[in-house]
Amino acid sequence: MSFKENLLKKIEINQLSRQILASIGSAESGLKIDKKAMRRLLEMSPFHYQKERDLDLYIQKLDGGIDRILVLDNELPIYETTVEDVLIRKSPYTREMLSIRNVIKILKDSDVKRSRKEASLESVQKQCIDGLDLTYDTSDIEAMAKEGADALENGYTDGILESLSLFAELLNYQPPPKAFRIRHHEIYGAWTEKQGGEILFGPAVSLSRVDNSLVMLEDKISSLDKGQIAHFLRVGQGEEKGSIEGKEVFQYLTAAVAIQLSLIHISEPTRLRRKSRMPSSA
Numbered sequence: 001m002s003f004k005e006n007l008l009k010k011i012e013i014n015q016l017s018r019q020i021l022a023s024i025g026s027a028e029s030g031l032k033i034d035k036k037a038m039r040r041l042l043e044m045s046p047f048h049y050q051k052e053r054d055l056d057l058y059i060q061k062l063d064g065g066i067d068r069i070l071v072l073d074n075e076l077p078i079y080e081t082t083v084e085d086v087l088i089r090k091s092p093y094t095r096e097m098l099s100i101r102n103v104i105k106i107l108k109d110s111d112v113k114r115s116r117k118e119a120s121l122e123s124v125q126k127q128c129i130d131g132l133d134l135t136y137d138t139s140d141i142e143a144m145a146k147e148g149a150d151a152l153e154n155g156y157t158d159g160i161l162e163s164l165s166l167f168a169e170l171l172n173y174q175p176p177p178k179a180f181r182i183r184h185h186e187i188y189g190a191w192t193e194k195q196g197g198e199i200l201f202g203p204a205v206s207l208s209r210v211d212n213s214l215v216m217l218e219d220k221i222s223s224l225d226k227g228q229i230a231h232f233l234r235v236g237q238g239e240e241k242g243s244i245e246g247k248e249v250f251q252y253l254t255a256a257v258a259i260q261l262s263l264i265h266i267s268e269p270t271r272l273r274r275k276s277r278m279p280s281s282a
Helices: 003-021 035-043 083-090 094-098 100-107 117-130 138-153 157-171 226-236 248-267 269-274
Strands: 048-052 055-061 067-071 078-081 113-115 185-193 199-208 214-217
Touching (some): 003 117, 003 138, 035 117, 048 083, 055 083, 113 117, 138 157, 138 248, 157 185, 157 199, 199 226, 199 248, 214 248
Antiparallel strands (some): 048 055, 055 067, 067 078, 078 113, 199 214
């Protein structure tokens, strides 16, 4: 797949992971794992599906005759053992429970259980992302910017949003704090958290879903500065001019990625001499 396709896949993986994480809770919470989202995530992983008894198993082959096995239930346990062993521990037949050895296995699985719940989700998420080629060069970024600018010119909202989401992933831009949100707008920006709960938000880009107006504010605005927040909101709503507007926003984002690349070149010169294409940010 192309860099853009792989980056979109990474975004999907992270979105699914956040969705699943929100559905994980204690037994007392009443929360139930979002199995539909977890199945979708596992489809992008090295695990393959296998139905055994009443269990939905996802299996990854390991060396030494054992497997890494995820059981799709509310606990999301991952075992390193055999399928037969997992069946005895998780869904035993009555005759299997007559064995003292099997009863011990059922009561204590710490010898083969490697993770559960959030840790299992994190493990699967990492494996999904590790399987993607996220290296890129300037031509990849320029192509993304051109697609975004063309979508803006043609009034294609979904295309604009896709390009903005790709740049947001590369630059680690996040949705805004509550005070910076605007109805019917998609906003991404850089977060800097400071002591005392203060957040600096910006640079930030804002797209109106109503008329596709696109603006960029380069300043970092404090979450404690009501005057600057009001200015930010007026700019986003088109009541005041932004630092950058229209297609030039994609030129700014392209330059921002180039600056990020140059900083990586400076901090990792040895690795860069061995590899001419750069990985996207985590």
